[in-house]
Amino acid sequence: MNIARIAPLAYSPGKLEYFSFIRGGIGADYHQNPEFYIFPNNDLLMIWSAYDFDECSNDGILLYSISTDRGMTWTNPQVYLADHSSGRMNLRLLRLRNTSRALMFVTCMLMDEIQVDPNRRVVTAHSNYFKCRSRFYLRQSTDGGRSFEYGQELAYQQITGGRELPGLGCFGMLDQVMELANGRIVAAFSFLDPARSDLQGSGFASQHWTAVCLYSDDQGQSWKRGGEIHADIRLGVSEVQLVEAAPNQLFCLFRTTSGFIYQTHSEDGGESWAVSGPSALPSPESMSRMIKLHSGNLLVVWNNISSTSQHPRHPLSAAISQDHGKSWGEPRMIADETGTHQLSNHGVVQLDDGRIVLAISHYHDTRPMSSDLDVAIFDEQWLLHQR
Secondary structure: OOOOOOOOOOOOOOOOOEEEEEOOOOOOOOEEEEEEEOOOOOOOOEEEEEEEOOOOOOOEEEEEEEOOOOOOOOHHHHHHOOOOHOOEEEEEEEEEOOOOEEEEEEEEEEOOOOEEEEOOEEEEEEOOOOOOOOEEEEEOOOOOOOOOOOEEEEOOOHHHHOOOOOEOOOOOEEEEEEOOOOOOOOEEEEOOOOOOOOOOOOOHOOOOOEEEEEEEEOOOOOOOEEEEEOOOOOEEOEEEEEEEEOOOOOEEEEEEOEEEEEEEEEEOOOOOOOOOEEEEEOOOOOOOOOEOOOEEEEEEEEEEOOOOOOOOOEEEEEEEEEEOOOOOOOOEEEEEOOOOEEEEEEEOOOOOOOOOOEEEEEOOOOOOOOEEEEEEOOOHHHHHHOO
């Protein structure tokens, strides 16, 4: 399948390099939500969503591309997963340390049907999230993630604590999965909480989201439910990011409508959580991404501007914490935009030689609307450089 040819990229130590990876309208109107996975031989896999009209389209698929030279050249995109009957999909991959095993978590989200004007290529009626349903699947690999078994469904009741939306089900997704130093696997979910939402409503104002971690101490064979993460503000908690700041101690950032990224922490590997509150990072209602670097410092990439709405989602900035998230250094701008264009919904990974690869959904809010996938490549030296 000849979807696109990906042009070669470049890496310059101590500098920021920025590229257009694939344009919206090539293969699909929108390319967004990139995720990375590193194979045992250090090949780099990028997986992202591709869809037409709107992110709630049930015809969305997952595309992938592989780099065998640390992100410089990439294979032409191909289809990774597609299942129209199950709706759009969210995917997280985890390779277990010191083994040939890997886990694939798939969230299938059957969306309430959107309505579109195909001539103008615009959405005329959006999904009602209270009518959307999610199913969760876990698949396992014994060859480092090259292939996976069929897998099993995870009971959504364990994620929601038994709470159900009207019509028997839940709507949510897996935000992140990680392996701790002691081998525990922690999977962070966010879900539309019927106990905290206005079930008679239909719009965003009626929604309230809660987060929870499932954890496994037997390499994913069985799971226990940890404590919930709450934010007593409009819409609640979404898009959770976790790092292990110290052995069995987790630091968490998540998206809110407060004008700031919120934070919390766990001292027991995700079994319980402290009361959440605003971090020092201003933000609109948009995604942040956080990873722990090889140095032990934390990296966060986010829209560095305070807003209680989803706009503006620019500029896109990065900052380093050298004290496990207690404070953040001076932000460095990766890219900027104007108006209602967006730089968001990104994925980030650090490779074995220290370079950092960041893939970014670049939305163009002009008709016909579309989303490119951009890539930035830099390193910690560039982040810490004193200007």
